[in-house]
Amino acid sequence: MGRLAIIAGTGALPGLVAARHPAVIVRLAGVPCDAEGAGLIEARLEHLGQMFADLRASGVTELCLAGAMRRASFDTAKLDAETQALLPRIMAAQGRGDDALLREVVAIFEDEGFTVRGAHELRPDLLASGNAGATEAQSADAARARAVLAALGPLDVGQAAVAAKGQLLGIETLQGTDALLRFVAETAPGSGGVLVKRAKPGQDLRVDMPAIGPDTVALAAEAGLSGIELQAGHVLLLDPDAVETAAKARGLSIWAVP
């Protein structure tokens, strides 16, 4: 493996990857990041040409896009020539949804000669696995939520859903899993239901890996849920020990299924 750079989104993941792999951190303007690495590149999405040059100057050949990267707003008045040339590709992909946009970003990095590696490849120890033993009711609710996510997947919608007693109580939209859980807490407290979190079919895990952390567990508990079902090998735990501790403290079960 060549020299690694982490293009850092928000959250704990960039730091978790950097903790195991010496890496240059690419800090994007407007994206808060406290990960520390073996070097630092300050970059902006409008100046991709500069970013590519800085990466090459640092000897970087491998890239990892880690952390939450909400569709960044992008000042088209500030583009460098290289970014300007890429704009049609970016705009066309943006119109086809988040997944298409991220796939296009990966394709652009690959066209520039970089190898794109997923955070889950660099930290496979964080992947959800195993079965804590869901009850029959939890399994039934999880199956209902899973069916909804399967129906929505082709539309590039929905990484998570909540079901309780056979009824859907919430489906994740653009606002994310935390907003979904707050909605359930406010509108359907004490349901004893289940949060299901999965990758969308076709989701490029190298750049858009579903993840939960101890905060997710706390929000699920505040929403009155009894369990969380994750897709085995497709959801990262940030970090696994803290998630387990939070789940135990709150009386939630967490399990993974294929």
Next chain:
Amino acid sequence: MGRLAIIAGTGALPGLVAARHPAVIVRLAGVPCDAEGAGLIEARLEHLGQMFADLRASGVTELCLAGAMRRASFDTAKLDAETQALLPRIMAAQGRGDDALLREVVAIFEDEGFTVRGAHELRPDLLASGNAGATEAQSADAARARAVLAALGPLDVGQAAVAAKGQLLGIETLQGTDALLRFVAETAPGSGGVLVKRAKPGQDLRVDMPAIGPDTVALAAEAGLSGIELQAGHVLLLDPDAVETAAKARGLSIWAVP
């Protein structure tokens, strides 16, 4: 048409039907209702045998289930013999979702010899129709929300969804349209998006008619939406004049498509 009884749910619809058709009002225990009719029957879901007898004693041959009837809790310790005998049918249907449950309730009334008529048959003047002229952006957002509802329909989920700038901002679940709009107001204010409200495929309009009123318009405006798209002939306006006035006052467009 024989004598009509309205089994009254909450909201304005029972009164709107009774205003045009002389009818006996069936008031269910636990369901607030201020509709006035040509007669009154007090009933409970646990005593269906008694309800059937009272309806026959009043000469009723036609029934209209009007208004919001959230899945009522049902005290199985209080059932009369006739309801007890029907319990297996009700419980089996309940496990298959809201639509299945309502279809089974209609089948039970029909087995008892009553004709079940939809509120939209008795008040066709309230049905959404026409096109106020959506902008191109509104049409695109509506198409996105419609695609999501189409994907979820077979799962008996989703009468409404909100999209803005091509992104899904909310999908209705058990908590209903008002809760959906409040969620959007809190988590994605000022989006300028569109609420789409439609019947689910296979939804029995005779007993479960999607409806919006001036309150829905007010909530949509507070959520920062710019328009509401309804399914023509499949959504009731409660009442049309007040809805139009509210939309004008708030600067929202409302249109209907097939």
